[in-house]
Amino acid sequence: MITFIAALALAASVAPFTPATSNDSLAAQIQARVAELPGAEVGLAYHKLGTGDSLYLDADKSFHAASTMKVPIMIQLFRRVDSGGLSLDYPLLLVNQFGSIVDGSPYSLDGNDDSDSAMYKLVGTRVTVRDLITHMITRSSNLATNSLVALANAAAAESTMRSLGAMKIRVLRGVEDQKAYDAGLNNTTTARDLSIALSAIQENRAASAKSCAAMRDVLLEQEFNTGIPAELPPGTRVAHKTGWITGVTHDAAIVYPQKGPTYVLVVLTKGIPDEPTAQKLIADLSRIVYAHALGETTKS
Numbered sequence: 001m002i003t004f005i006a007a008l009a010l011a012a013s014v015a016p017f018t019p020a021t022s023n024d025s026l027a028a029q030i031q032a033r034v035a036e037l038p039g040a041e042v043g044l045a046y047h048k049l050g051t052g053d054s055l056y057l058d059a060d061k062s063f064h065a066a067s068t069m070k071v072p073i074m075i076q077l078f079r080r081v082d083s084g085g086l087s088l089d090y091p092l093l094l095v096n097q098f099g100s101i102v103d104g105s106p107y108s109l110d111g112n113d114d115s116d117s118a119m120y121k122l123v124g125t126r127v128t129v130r131d132l133i134t135h136m137i138t139r140s141s142n143l144a145t146n147s148l149v150a151l152a153n154a155a156a157a158e159s160t161m162r163s164l165g166a167m168k169i170r171v172l173r174g175v176e177d178q179k180a181y182d183a184g185l186n187n188t189t190t191a192r193d194l195s196i197a198l199s200a201i202q203e204n205r206a207a208s209a210k211s212c213a214a215m216r217d218v219l220l221e222q223e224f225n226t227g228i229p230a231e232l233p234p235g236t237r238v239a240h241k242t243g244w245i246t247g248v249t250h251d252a253a254i255v256y257p258q259k260g261p262t263y264v265l266v267v268l269t270k271g272i273p274d275e276p277t278a279q280k281l282i283a284d285l286s287r288i289v290y291a292h293a294l295g296e297t298t299k300s
Contacts, residue, residue: 023055026292030057033284037277043268045195046289048261049202053293059192062168063268066243067140068250069187071197072171073148074133074218076157078211086151088133091126094119098146101172102179109142109176115224116141137241138221146174164200166193191266194252198239198264202254219254226276227251228265230283232290233258247271249278251286260294 026046034042043061047054080086096108111120116139123143132148135141158171170188173180180186200206201215219239228251229238240253252266267285272278290296 023053026055026288027057029288030055030285033281033288037272037281039271040269040278040281041271042281042285043191043266044285045191045266046263046293047195047199048263048293049199050261053263055289056192059195059266060168060190061268062188062190063250063270064245064248065169065171065187065189066245066248066250067142067145067175068189068194068241068243068252068268069171070136070140070145070243071194071241071252072157072161072169073145073152073154074137074215075197075201075206076152076160077129077133077148078207078215079160080152082208082211086129088128088130090129092129092132092147092151094122094125094127094132094143094147096120096123096143098174098177100177100179101185102177102183105179107177107179109146111143113176114142115139116144119143134218134221137218138223140224140242142175146176149174161193161197164196164206166196169193169197189268191252191268194266194268195264198252198254198266201239202262202264216254226279227282228253228255228267228286230279231287236290244275244278247273249275249282251282253286255286255290255293257290257294263289263293265289 034040043059043063044057045059081088097106100107111117116135119135119141132144135144154171154173161169168190172185172187201212204212206212216239220237222240224242227242228240235258237256238253240251243250248270250268254264256262267282269278
């Protein structure tokens with residue numbers, strides 16, 4: 001891997017966004033773009049599936065997982081379905097009271113702080129596991145997530161990640177557990193581990209082929225598309241999961257170019273207080289990687 005200083009030197013000697021003909025030039029372009037945001041920290045994992053073409057930049061650096069932790073929960077739920085221990089049509093009573101993993105004390109979620117506030121209108125009714133998974137992924141519903149974490153079992157979800165080769169990801173709890181947050185008991189991930197999980201979904205290794213196809217369909221319905229998909233050519237299918245909290249913005253995707261091989265791209269960021277700025281960074285890095293994957297010249 002080239003050094004950060006070498007990346008800046010190379011970036012200064014050529015026009016921005018030159019053709020990415022090698023992984024060295026791809027790394028240089030990415031590092032030069034990140035360097036435009038002082039204080040930004042980025043973990044990136046790229047892998048063109050079925051080939052040796054890959055790039056990992058700070059890919060083993062641990063980040064707060066934010067809502068990307070919902071991918072391991074989804075995988076574990078589908079594995080339970082495969083084993084016969086759960087039905088996607090099971091009607092789960094939706095409640096808004098959960099127990100902290102620190103001491104079991106109750107806490108509730110605030111719909112005003114949830115990206116899927118409409119879900120709170122269903123509290124007290126029964127909602128199918130299938131619908132809860134869809135809301136958890138496509139709208140990043142925290143209420144749906146917390147309702148599913150106990151069903152999936154966070155420890156089992158983490159164990160499944162280990163079995164797939166994701167060795168550093170931590171799946172401890174649902175969201176908004178303030179006592180756990182204060183105690184440093186947070187869900188964390190690395191870019192490499194999320195890329196392993198998404199590759200397993202694409203390659204039908206995360207669960208059965210039927211379940212992996214269903215997971216891809218849900219990820220393709222993602223409604224927040226200001227990151228990895230934002231600057232890709234119209235019609236490019238992207239199955240992905242976003243995540244954000246204050247100062248942290250992520251996107252993790254399987255990208256299906258219309259003419260070209262499928263690849264996985266994960267971009268984790270922190271240290272960028274302004275969320276639109278972080279999203280623009282992710283979109284720009286995605287555009288650079290897309291051009292590399294297809295052997296094209298990127299455009300500023």
